[in-house]
Amino acid sequence: MKSYWHSVILEKDYCNGCTHCLDRCPTQAIRVVDGKARIIESRCIDCGECLRVCPFHAKGALVSTLEILKKFKYTVALPAISFYGQFDERYDMNTVYNAMLLLGFDEVYDSAYAAEVLGGYEVELIKNNKTQNKPLISTYCPVITRLIQIRYPALIDNIIRLESPMEIAARCIRTRLMKQGYANEDIGIIFITSCPAKVTSIKNPIGVEKSYIDEAISVEEIYYKVMKVIDKVDVKKQIQKSSGRGIGWARVGGQSYSMGIDDYIAVDGIEEVIKVLETLELGKLKELDFFEGYACVNGCVGGPLNVENTFIAKNRIRKLSKAYKLDGPMPTDSNLIPKSIEWNLPLEPMPVYKLDNDFKKALEKMAKIEEIAQSLPGINCGACGAPSCRVLAEDIVNHMAKYEDCIIIKKKKEEAT
Amino acid sequence: MKPYMKDPANAAMKLHYEVAKDDFARAGEASSKIKSVLKQLGIEGGVLRRIAIAAYEAEINLVIHSEGGTVEAFIKPDCIELYIEDKGPGIADIDLAMTQGYSTANPAAREMGFGAGMGLPNMQKVCDDFTIESEPGEGTRIKMVVNY
Numbered sequence: 001m002k003s004y005w006h007s008v009i010l011e012k013d014y015c016n017g018c019t020h021c022l023d024r025c026p027t028q029a030i031r032v033v034d035g036k037a038r039i040i041e042s043r044c045i046d047c048g049e050c051l052r053v054c055p056f057h058a059k060g061a062l063v064s065t066l067e068i069l070k071k072f073k074y075t076v077a078l079p080a081i082s083f084y085g086q087f088d089e090r091y092d093m094n095t096v097y098n099a100m101l102l103l104g105f106d107e108v109y110d111s112a113y114a115a116e117v118l119g120g121y122e123v124e125l126i127k128n129n130k131t132q133n134k135p136l137i138s139t140y141c142p143v144i145t146r147l148i149q150i151r152y153p154a155l156i157d158n159i160i161r162l163e164s165p166m167e168i169a170a171r172c173i174r175t176r177l178m179k180q181g182y183a184n185e186d187i188g189i190i191f192i193t194s195c196p197a198k199v200t201s202i203k204n205p206i207g208v209e210k211s212y213i214d215e216a217i218s219v220e221e222i223y224y225k226v227m228k229v230i231d232k233v234d235v236k237k238q239i240q241k242s243s244g245r246g247i248g249w250a251r252v253g254g255q256s257y258s259m260g261i262d263d264y265i266a267v268d269g270i271e272e273v274i275k276v277l278e279t280l281e282l283g284k285l286k287e288l289d290f291f292e293g294y295a296c297v298n299g300c301v302g303g304p305l306n307v308e309n310t311f312i313a314k315n316r317i318r319k320l321s322k323a324y325k326l327d328g329p330m331p332t333d334s335n336l337i338p339k340s341i342e343w344n345l346p347l348e349p350m351p352v353y354k355l356d357n358d359f360k361k362a363l364e365k366m367a368k369i370e371e372i373a374q375s376l377p378g379i380n381c382g383a384c385g386a387p388s389c390r391v392l393a394e395d396i397v398n399h400m401a402k403y404e405d406c407i408i409i410k411k412k413k414e415e416a417t
Numbered sequence: 418m419k420p421y422m423k424d425p426a427n428a429a430m431k432l433h434y435e436v437a438k439d440d441f442a443r444a445g446e447a448s449s450k451i452k453s454v455l456k457q458l459g460i461e462g463g464v465l466r467r468i469a470i471a472a473y474e475a476e477i478n479l480v481i482h483s484e485g486g487t488v489e490a491f492i493k494p495d496c497i498e499l500y501i502e503d504k505g506p507g508i509a510d511i512d513l514a515m516t517q518g519y520s521t522a523n524p525a526a527r528e529m530g531f532g533a534g535m536g537l538p539n540m541q542k543v544c545d546d547f548t549i550e551s552e553p554g555e556g557t558r559i560k561m562v563v564n565y
Contacts, residue, residue, distance in 0.1 A: 151456070154469075282470055282473050349462060354457060354458070355459070359459065360494070366430060
């Protein structure tokens with residue numbers, strides 16, 4: 001399996017080897033080895049749960065800083081839609097976008113507008129879906145797409161094969177700038193991200209060969225710099241152009257709401273999403289047309305790289321959505337057409353839990369795992385470094401751990417001798 | 418229909434679960450465990466889904482209709498076999514029970530969204546081979562085979 005670049009990283013110096021992250025990781029991707037947490041890269045879906053729960057801030061997200069602007073001749077900032085929710089209501093978004101020009105960007109693009117246009121195509125797909133693959137599944141949260149690839153391969157055909165708003169916006173910007181004469185390498189399209197998974201999507205895209213975005217900077221970094229200059233901004237340009245429909249995508253349910261569909265569910269928080277995916281895998285909930293799921297509570301406003309309290313931000317998004325109107329005509333944009341927003345690569349399952357490529361060997365391993373798991377204490381304490389006794393049994397069979405790593409087994413053995 | 422018979426030959430692994438009557442809180446646990454084992458064995462998505470549906474529907478039937486019973490899965494090199502056995506009460510008219518939309522689920526089960534009369538028809542639909550035997554007063558035995 002090809003290895004892939006991850007945004008979520010571990011800063012070893014801060015880690016004290018506790019079990020907070022072990023417990024929370026939804027894909028059992030973390031082990032504590034020699035007193036330090038370690039991430040198994042093939043299993044990590046960049047959800048950021050570990051980053052959120054780590055009491056020592058030993059988990060981080062790899063993002064760039066504003067220094068990166070120097071690398072390019074022409075730079076475009078593409079703020080995540082949840083950026084709308086970060087600022088107090090007395091600063092309107094157009095002022096914020098103009099403030100970003102003062103930070104050194106040559107241009108700022110409103111990605112909510114791309115979401116709005118995308119929603120127009122998406123709703124057609126949903127309404128005209130005559131296949132057995134119901135409900136269709138949104139790919140807006142890349143964590144959920146990765147989760148389906150590794151844990152729910154039977155649901156891959158339910159996934160809507162359209163690019164994310166940030167990606168279509170970037171394609172449109174790059175195409176325009178190249179037409180204007182800029183060389184590809186001179187253009188720097190920089191996503192302002194609330195989430196590590198989006199950074200991973202840029203470096204390691206799903207469904208396309210290469211992202212049209214070059215770098216990502218966190219919302220945190222930009223937010224404080226914008227706040228320093230915002231009172232001095234001379235608003236020159238009209239940059240904000242999305243209606244309330246696109247802005248709504250920043251919170252859970254906003255996507256479905258903006259498309260005006262009725263039979264959908266919108267689920268936030270990775271544990272809850274897993275419950276729904278388990279149900280979908282059994283062929284249930286066929287009466288639904290659409291499912292939007294988010295790893296973060298409240299959707300993208302809950303992203304770990306945001307600054308504002310997620311519930312406050314969610315409420316702002318709701319209010320802004322209303323203020324920027326939800327009932328106008330759907331925009332059509334000749335630069336944002338279906339041909340340029342569909343994935344061109346197939347979405348493959350990533351069976352990272354598979355024990356062996358040889359079915360017979362996999363069966364043998366499985367039998368051993370069952371046997372070992374029975375003999376372990378079953379209290380899932382995490383002291384061995386694996387999140388549960390069952391996972392320790394798997395690691396033992398895969399030669400990644402020893403039976404004596406279990407402290408209870410070890411103690412019993414010592415007492416016996 | 419072939420007579421119900423357990424065939425342990427070639428079973429590389431056998432999974433066995435007890436399912437209790439009316440235990441809605443645990444309903445689905447056995448099929449969920451079977452599903453995760455099959456994922457680790459690398460069973461392809463479509464096949465996995467069919468087995469998961471068959472096992473889940475059978476498990477729910479045990480909870481709603483039976484006096485309790487067992488779900489067994491035999492994992493073989495070319496197929497999965499599911500064996501469902503219960504302690505009663507048995508089905509008087511199997512053809513009627515196999516009819517879409519026919520259900521004898523009680524109001525409590527219906528309250529929880531079960532009893533649409535699709536369990537047995539769905540099980541038969543997703544399997545490559547389906548055998549059911551039942552007598553009132555005795556239990557019901559079902560064998561389902563899903564080929565890879």
